[in-house]
Amino acid sequence: MFAPLAGVRVLELAPFLPGPFAGAQLLALGAEVVKLEPPGGDPGRHLPDALFAMNNRGKKSVCLNLKAAGARELMLRLVAGFDVVLEGFRPGVAARLGVDYETLRQARPDLVYCALSGFGQHGARAAWPGHDLTYLAAAGALSRPGHWQGPARRPGLPVADTAGGLFCALAVVSALLRRAASGEGAYLDASITDAALSLAACRGLAPAHSRAHLHPANDVFTCADGVALAAGLLEDHFFNAFVTALGSDGAPLADPRFATVEARQRHGDALQRILAAVFAGRTADAWESLGAAHGLPLVRVRSVAEALAEQGATVAPAFAVRVDGARLPPPAAAAPTLGADTAAQLAGIGYDAAAVGALVAAGVIPPFAVECA
Known part of the structure; x- marks a missing residue:
């Protein structure tokens, strides 16, 4: 089996889509990915269209309240067993929670740490909130139309979020290669807006009103049946x-x-x-x-379900590139229930029943996270 990241362990502290999409690519390449979720879970769990299920297949879930006293010690013990941390908070949040690079590298000096945020960790917009649409706007990706006639429109796909996740995964793999050669970890500052800008700029710098990139016979038309x-x-x-x-x-x-x-x-x-x-x-x-x-x-124009059905599939491929003529196998397990792997992960770093009970009593671990495992 093609699994170049076999043995690599990834701790994912990233909600919604960009970070989990990056984690899904690393998992497809053989890494073990453990989601670290707050007591309420990744907010992506509550979004429609099976977004969480599609992007978290095969991962494990640990539920931990990073704001509770005692969480820092647990995090340092936990991260020592991981090669990569994917963090998807707004700048400054990781430091407040004690899961920033400088803190976690104390436990794992060769840690590869990727901070994925909307506008990067520095600059005038670093603290700005955002979503896929606003990152596309900031990157110039909404300025030019995609159809011969009419204004620029919002794309139906989360282009910025997924581009950010792909660049993040590529950077992590590159950092792991460097670590294999030098023993050095890395701090990666990934900007979703920069990812979108990379895509937008590849078409050149024509002004927004230009139609030089468009062709009237390269478009979408309505047929007799309305399709x-x-x-x-x-x-x-x-x-x-x-x-x-x-x-x-x-x-x-x-x-x-x-x-x-x-x-x-x-x-x-x-x-x-x-x-x-x-x-x-x-x-x-x-x-x-x-x-x-x-x-x-x-x-x-097909729906996603139709496109999958034509390939004899019900879920998207785990990885978009065929290797030696074959697709990589999809994750064997579905997306995890919240906290399903908490007890097992704690046991793996030496927490016995009494120690786990103390964590529950201190509010670090919610009771359901160890009861359901």
């Missing part, structure tokens, strides 16, 4: 092949105004009106069949 269809007829060979495949129906598109990529952009508004009428004449399935027959990029 949306993505048409990627950008290059000349695709556009010309589409016109030919339509036969007499393609006559309006054979206009010299649409003969080249540059010409189609120059006359894009007129082209889109014609394309809208053409696509409205057939169903989405009919367009996909035409695309398959003529090698054209015509794809019906």
Whole structure:
């Protein structure tokens, strides 16, 4: 089995999506990931659409009140057995809770510690709250439209959050490689906004009103059955092949105004009106069949459930890259119940029943966290 991070232990102190998404990538590569959750649990547990279940499969859960007296000693004993800490608090919170890098490295000098926050640990915006949408706005990712006509719109995916998680996971793997060679740990300051900016800037620095990055035949259209269809007829060979495949129906598109990529952009508004009428004449399935027959990029917009079903799956792949031709196996276990692994993790660092009872009495560990394990 491809598990390059086998033996690596990750302690995840990160709520919602960005940190857990990063942890999920590390788990897919073979790491053991333990979520450290407050008594109320990761707030992501209470969000809709199975977000928590999808991003925390195969992880373990320890429930601990970091604000309680006595939590610091427990944390130092616990973190000594981990290679990586993923922290997803706003800047300053980890230090107040006693789980910052300088504190935890006392117990694990070669610790790889990744602090993932909205705007990074430094700068004028470091303390600002935010969510995926506001990080995208700050990064310039909402400034340019994605469709030929109309204003820029919010994407349906949490692009900034997931990009932040991916950059975080990549940085952790890189730091682990360096540690293997040098024995040195690392402090990683990961900014979700910087991750979004990296994606936005790769398209260049054109002004917000520019449509230079857009193509009128590379867009989403509505078919006869009301279903949306993505048409990627950008290059000349695709556009010309589409016109030919339509036969007499393609006559309006054979206009010299649409003969080249540059010409189609120059006359894009007129082209889109014609394309809208053409696509409205057939169903989405009919367009996909035409695309398959003529090698054209015509794809019906699917739901996530449909896309998974077509792959014979009910959950997303644990890792998006095939290795030696095969997908990495998904986690064998579902997302953990809150605190399910608390007792086992405490026993692993030498806490007997009496010591655990003392932690419960002190409010460090909620009673249910050791009763359910």
